Amino acid sequence: MSETIEQICQKKGVKLTDQRRIIAKVLSESKEVYGESDHPDVDELYKRVSKLDSRISIATIYRTVKLFEESGILTKHDFKGGKARYETIVDEEIEKLQKKVAEKYGYKLVDHKLELYGIKKLDEK
Amino acid sequence: MSETIEQICQKKGVKLTDQRRIIAKVLSESKEVYGESDHPDVDELYKRVSKLDSRISIATIYRTVKLFEESGILTKHDFKGGKARYETIVDEEIEKLQKKVAEKYGYKLVDHKLELYGIKKLDEK
DNA sequence: TTATTTGCAAACGGTTTGCCGATTA
DNA sequence: TAATCGGCAAACCGTTTGCAAATAA
Numbered sequence: 001m002s003e004t005i006e007q008i009c010q011k012k013g014v015k016l017t018d019q020r021r022i023i024a025k026v027l028s029e030s031k032e033v034y035g036e037s038d039h040p041d042v043d044e045l046y047k048r049v050s051k052l053d054s055r056i057s058i059a060t061i062y063r064t065v066k067l068f069e070e071s072g073i074l075t076k077h078d079f080k081g082g083k084a085r086y087e088t089i090v091d092e093e094i095e096k097l098q099k100k101v102a103e104k105y106g107y108k109l110v111d112h113k114l115e116l117y118g119i120k121k122l123d124e125k
Numbered sequence: 126m127s128e129t130i131e132q133i134c135q136k137k138g139v140k141l142t143d144q145r146r147i148i149a150k151v152l153s154e155s156k157e158v159y160g161e162s163d164h165p166d167v168d169e170l171y172k173r174v175s176k177l178d179s180r181i182s183i184a185t186i187y188r189t190v191k192l193f194e195e196s197g198i199l200t201k202h203d204f205k206g207g208k209a210r211y212e213t214i215v216d217e218e219i220e221k222l223q224k225k226v227a228e229k230y231g232y233k234l235v236d237h238k239l240e241l242y243g244i245k246k247l248d249e250k
Numbered sequence: 251t252t253a254t255t256t257g258c259a260a261a262c263g264g265t266t267t268g269c270c271g272a273t274t275a
Numbered sequence: 276t277a278a279t280c281g282g283c284a285a286a287c288c289g290t291t292t293g294c295a296a297a298t299a300a
Contacts, residue, residue: 184281
């Protein structure tokens with residue numbers, strides 16, 4: 001278990017407001033509640049946040065999510081459908097594969113993104 | 126060298142118009158002129174098409190690109206920055222790697238997307 | 251107190267769509 | 276000729292931003 005989002009904010013000098021604390025809470029909880037594969041988009045985040053404090057505007061969600069991204073807390077993914085999704089996880093396995101592909105083609109990898117659209121197999125242990 | 130876009134259209138019963146022929150031409154040429162790594166977005170496509178026929182509207186580009194995508198001619202990628210880009214190439218190598226990753230995690234792959242942000246190495250043969 | 255943040259609503263940028271005249275097969 | 280297409284402008288949708296009031300440090 002690593003640092004909390006609040007701790008990272010304090011270390012980086014990002015001011016903590018009630019709104020940001022609530023958004024941070026929702027982000028941490030979404031991982032626990034929905035499992036590793038939960039990459040909420042802004043609308044979904046807004047819905048979850050609204051349950052805790054209905055006065056928080058969607059503009060604040062957008063601003064906070066961008067702030068957290070710049071602070072290295074979140075990763076943004078531009079998926080199909082035009083909606084960006086956010087997550088805190090890095091998959092080491094995929095990173096290694098990408099490095100291999102990149103090197104094969106003569107590139108030094110500076111950033112990456114992999115999207116897999118899959119159907120869960122039923123007979124998996 | 127495989128089928129031309131026009132041939133695919135005829136086979137699939139997609140009506141050919143002057144506009145679509147020109148857009149198809151630009152798509153094929155972009156591959157030759159700009160190399161394999163040219164994935165034009167709609168704006169770029171519109172610019173290139175306009176040089177050949179300035180009366181073609183951007184709405185037609187959008188509709189044609191969607192039509193070609195549905196006909197299996199193009200692949201759409203939603204890259205960072207909100208603009209979709211299009212290409213006709215499939216990288217077998219990357220597909221194999223993805224299948225491996227997917228199977229490891231117990232998924233049957235139904236679609237994919239890989240983005241690599243790289244810097245070209247200078248000392249590569 | 252001072253710089254920063256928030257909510258609101260308007261603006262923005264890429265994409266889609268309704269209408270209707272033009273075009274394809 | 277019948278069905279489809281294309282141009283235009285308006286609508287749409289996710290995201291950003293200017294402003295004035297509220298708040299963190």
